[in-house]
Amino acid sequence: MIIVFGNQKGGCGKTTNCIQFANYLAYKGKNCVVLDVDFQKSIVDRRNQDLENFDNKPLYEVIDAEMNDVAKTIADFKEINDGHLLIDLPGRVDDEALITILQNADVVIVPFRYDRLTMDSTALFIKIMEYYKIKAKIFFLPNNIESSVKYETKEQVKEILKEYGMITDEIPSRVIMQRLYTIDIEKKAIEVVSKAYDCIIENAGIQ
Ligand SMILES: Nc1ncnc2c1ncn2[C@@H]1O[C@H](COP(=O)(O)OP(=O)(O)OP(=O)(O)O)[C@@H](O)[C@H]1O
Numbered sequence: 001m002i003i004v005f006g007n008q009k010g011g012c013g014k015t016t017n018c019i020q021f022a023n024y025l026a027y028k029g030k031n032c033v034v035l036d037v038d039f040q041k042s043i044v045d046r047r048n049q050d051l052e053n054f055d056n057k058p059l060y061e062v063i064d065a066e067m068n069d070v071a072k073t074i075a076d077f078k079e080i081n082d083g084h085l086l087i088d089l090p091g092r093v094d095d096e097a098l099i100t101i102l103q104n105a106d107v108v109i110v111p112f113r114y115d116r117l118t119m120d121s122t123a124l125f126i127k128i129m130e131y132y133k134i135k136a137k138i139f140f141l142p143n144n145i146e147s148s149v150k151y152e153t154k155e156q157v158k159e160i161l162k163e164y165g166m167i168t169d170e171i172p173s174r175v176i177m178q179r180l181y182t183i184d185i186e187k188k189a190i191e192v193v194s195k196a197y198d199c200i201i202e203n204a205g206i207q
């Protein structure tokens with residue numbers, strides 16, 4: 001399966017959840033590969049740092065891909081690998097290659113928060129997927145949710161999002177989510193993400 005983490009909103013947790021999801025799949029014994037097409041190369045950098053700091057063998061591969069080569073990279077992957085390809089998108093979708101990725105996706109995971117600014121960008125991302133008739137199953141992942149904040153428009157937002165995809169359990173704001181490793185799986189992080197990720201795994205039929 002091709003599983004894409006996307007949203008127009010910068011800093012909503014695409015990279016964080018892409019890595020945590022890969023860790024979670026690996027923890028569950030599932031085969032996955034992470035494709036970093038973001039020009040920031042935060043996952044590739046993270047992996048290189050982890051390779052220096054840890055002795056353990058990585059549980060999944062991280063591929064450094066250029067946005068312009070992505071169609072070929074996906075096609076090559078599908079030919080040789082029957083596992084899952086996780087793709088971390090940059091925070092903007094105005095590029096033809098990004099549309100190609102979305103058109104190839106089986107699952108799109110959209111991290112978001114219930115505040116106004118995040119919702120406006122998320123709405124734009126939904127409109128783009130609608131315009132290009134993206135067929136992927138969409139999961140809206142409430143992420144970085146502060147228990148002390150009352151999100152005034154939460155119920156209203158949920159009603160709208162439900163029309164486009166499934167809203168998963170929430171991932172709270174936790175420091176452990178900021179300690180991202182691509183080699184070492186933190187049990188505490190697994191506890192934070194398990195409900196939301198299980199919901200995606202079950203409903204998307206990720207084997
Ligand atoms: N559940 C969470 N709890 C605490 N911090 C979080 C959580 N999710 C994300 N963050 C933090 O929020 C910041 C932005 O996250 P991240 O880099 O994953 O977003 P992004 O969507 O990939 O951003 P960009 O659009 O720049 O690629 C990071 O500092 C990350 O550690």
Ligand SMILES: [Mg+2]
Nearest residue numbers: 014015038089
């Ligand atoms: Mg990112």
